[in-house]
Amino acid sequence: MKMMLILLALPAFILPFSCLIYIIVQAWPALSWALILPTDVTIPPLGDAFSGVASSGLWNQIGGSLLMMFLACLLATPIALSIALFHSLWATVYQKRILLSLLQVLQGIPPIVYGLCGLILLVHYLNWGISLAAGGVILAVVILPLLSMNAIHALERIPIEHTESAKALGLSHGAVIGRVWLPAAWPGMLTGLLLAMARSLSETAPILFTATVFSGITWPDSIFSPVTSLQTHIFYLAQEGSNAQSVHIAWASAVVLLGLILCFSLSAHFLRRYEGSV
Amino acid sequence: MKHMGNTPLVYLLIITGCVLAISCISVLLWFLGDASWQFWQAFGLSPLWADEWYPYESLYGLLPAIIGSFWVMIIAMMIAVPCGLSAAIVSSEILPLSWQSWIRMGMEILAGIPSVVYGLIGLWVLLPWLQNIFDLLTGHSLLAAGMILSLMILPTMMVMAQDALRLIPLEQRETAMSLGLNWNQRLCRILLPQAWPGIRSGILLGLGRALGETMAVMLVVGSLDRVPQPIYNILEPAQTLTSRIGREMGEAAFGSMHFSALMACGLVLAATAIFLSLLSQQHRGRLNV
Numbered sequence: 001m002k003m004m005l006i007l008l009a010l011p012a013f014i015l016p017f018s019c020l021i022y023i024i025v026q027a028w029p030a031l032s033w034a035l036i037l038p039t040d041v042t043i044p045p046l047g048d049a050f051s052g053v054a055s056s057g058l059w060n061q062i063g064g065s066l067l068m069m070f071l072a073c074l075l076a077t078p079i080a081l082s083i084a085l086f087h088s089l090w091a092t093v094y095q096k097r098i099l100l101s102l103l104q105v106l107q108g109i110p111p112i113v114y115g116l117c118g119l120i121l122l123v124h125y126l127n128w129g130i131s132l133a134a135g136g137v138i139l140a141v142v143i144l145p146l147l148s149m150n151a152i153h154a155l156e157r158i159p160i161e162h163t164e165s166a167k168a169l170g171l172s173h174g175a176v177i178g179r180v181w182l183p184a185a186w187p188g189m190l191t192g193l194l195l196a197m198a199r200s201l202s203e204t205a206p207i208l209f210t211a212t213v214f215s216g217i218t219w220p221d222s223i224f225s226p227v228t229s230l231q232t233h234i235f236y237l238a239q240e241g242s243n244a245q246s247v248h249i250a251w252a253s254a255v256v257l258l259g260l261i262l263c264f265s266l267s268a269h270f271l272r273r274y275e276g277s278v
Numbered sequence: 279m280k281h282m283g284n285t286p287l288v289y290l291l292i293i294t295g296c297v298l299a300i301s302c303i304s305v306l307l308w309f310l311g312d313a314s315w316q317f318w319q320a321f322g323l324s325p326l327w328a329d330e331w332y333p334y335e336s337l338y339g340l341l342p343a344i345i346g347s348f349w350v351m352i353i354a355m356m357i358a359v360p361c362g363l364s365a366a367i368v369s370s371e372i373l374p375l376s377w378q379s380w381i382r383m384g385m386e387i388l389a390g391i392p393s394v395v396y397g398l399i400g401l402w403v404l405l406p407w408l409q410n411i412f413d414l415l416t417g418h419s420l421l422a423a424g425m426i427l428s429l430m431i432l433p434t435m436m437v438m439a440q441d442a443l444r445l446i447p448l449e450q451r452e453t454a455m456s457l458g459l460n461w462n463q464r465l466c467r468i469l470l471p472q473a474w475p476g477i478r479s480g481i482l483l484g485l486g487r488a489l490g491e492t493m494a495v496m497l498v499v500g501s502l503d504r505v506p507q508p509i510y511n512i513l514e515p516a517q518t519l520t521s522r523i524g525r526e527m528g529e530a531a532f533g534s535m536h537f538s539a540l541m542a543c544g545l546v547l548a549a550t551a552i553f554l555s556l557l558s559q560q561h562r563g564r565l566n567v
Contacts, residue, residue, distance in 0.1 A: 005364040012365030016384035082295025108555030110490020116544040117306035202392030205492035254395045
């Protein structure tokens with residue numbers, strides 16, 4: 001029985017690291033600093049756009065992904081904070097249950113559905129077009145449940161005695177929030193924010209039709225212009241498939257994207273440990 | 279105490295944020311229903327069991343995609359549940375405690391790999407492999423999509439099961455040991471029944487994830503709008519709800535019937551996901567009591 005379980009479990013322990021190693025090995029030929037650092041972009045001649053894109057660096061794609069991530073977090077963080085504060089300041093037990101179950105339902109809805117909703121509302125009805133703003137708003141909605149649940153849990157972990165003694169000292173709600181809750185809850189909230197950043201970097205489907213184009217864009221002029229992003233870049237290159245150079249670039253983009261995501265998610269991992277030790 | 283002491287301002291912020299969140303989400307979902315209304319009005323509910331999808335001849339049958347989604351979910355669960363569950367048992371009951379952090383980190387890496395990169399791995403590793411083994415034309419198949427998905431829901435499964443096992447109080451294990459139960463009996467009679475609610479909601483969450491995953495599935499499933507022949511043939515290229523939306527959204531004109539039909543696919547997807555999520559919550563609620 002034990003042997004059988006270990007045998008069944010083996011893939012779960014080996015696969016993460018073998019996937020990581022395989023991706024890096026595949027990307028090795030194309031990895032270089034020139035790929036990541038900004039280069040002077042030469043506009044490729046018409047009809048040769050594909051090889052042109054494949055040979056230029058990934059700087060713009062990285063920039064586009066990060067821009068969209070920042071926009072999403074900027075929009076979602078205040079809303080998530082206010083939901084968490086509502087949860088811990090005013091909500092009755094019944095309201096708390098409704099709120100949590102609503103957040104879980106929202107988290108369960110596939111991201112591509114949010115993408116569809118955004119496509120109708122933002123891109124067509126509000127006429128924003130395929131734009132950075134639409135992508136940011138959609139990603140903000142996608143990460144909102146995750147962020148608010150983390151903030152709620154961070155606030156819930158504060159011992160009730162702290163809050164009660166602060167109130168007994170006659171502090172106003174604002175002071176309780178600023179001087180008692182915030183110092184105690186920030187590691188948990190930061191963990192949530194880091195996880196949300198990683199999540200918004202890895203979401204591809206909702207921004208595929210609403211925010212990104214494959215080529216021709218170096219840097220968005222305004223928030224209402226389309227961007228290029230690392231995630232969709234990988235997708236387009238993977239679909240082309242035949243050209244060896246573009247395949248290597250796809251793997252290299254995967255390594256860059258994975259590096260960014262692991263930066264955020266592993267620092268969340270260590271922050272959570274730090275929080276546990278404090 | 280002047281710091282952040284302006285309480286009405288804080289209240290105003292909180293109320294604005296909550297109203298914004300509620301209106302934002304309800305408006306988004308309402309537009310989904312609104313856009314697919316045209317489709318439901320024209321065809322009624324019959325597309326749900328019609329099996330032909332040719333948008334240019336006004337044939338909109340959702341059945342092939344629904345069957346595809348169903349098979350992909352089943353295959354993914356059949357691989358991920360035994361593997362994730364036994365990994366959770368091994369890591370929390372057999373291996374020393376100092377390894378746990380590494381295993382958690384491995385799971386976090388696996389969960390952190392974005393879906394499109396899984397698609398890339400599927401395209402370059404899995405498809406040629408399946409092509410050789412089963413002697414297929416291309417490796418594009420429901421089986422490939424299911425295998426890639428099982429890799430993606432493995433972390434969810436394992437972390438949920440591990441947490442459920444860890445929550446079992448130490449006294450239970452000690453009592454079981456002092457009764458002279460051996461390892462197998464302790465596992466099957468004491469640990470697994472107690473951890474079952476957590477494991478079940480892990481399974482349901484994984485199902486929801488498998489249902490909604492788009493990019494990886496889209497790259498390996500083959501996008502052929504046909505009910506598999508015979509229906510259990512998982513080696514054929516097929517289509518899932520998500521991959522259909524992903525493939526055809528770019529070419530459907532806004533406001534056309536095709537667009538509306540894709541919105542209907544999205545609505546079916548959202549309804550199923552909400553159902554699964556409520557099912558997993560109902561159970562978790564019972565756990566807390």
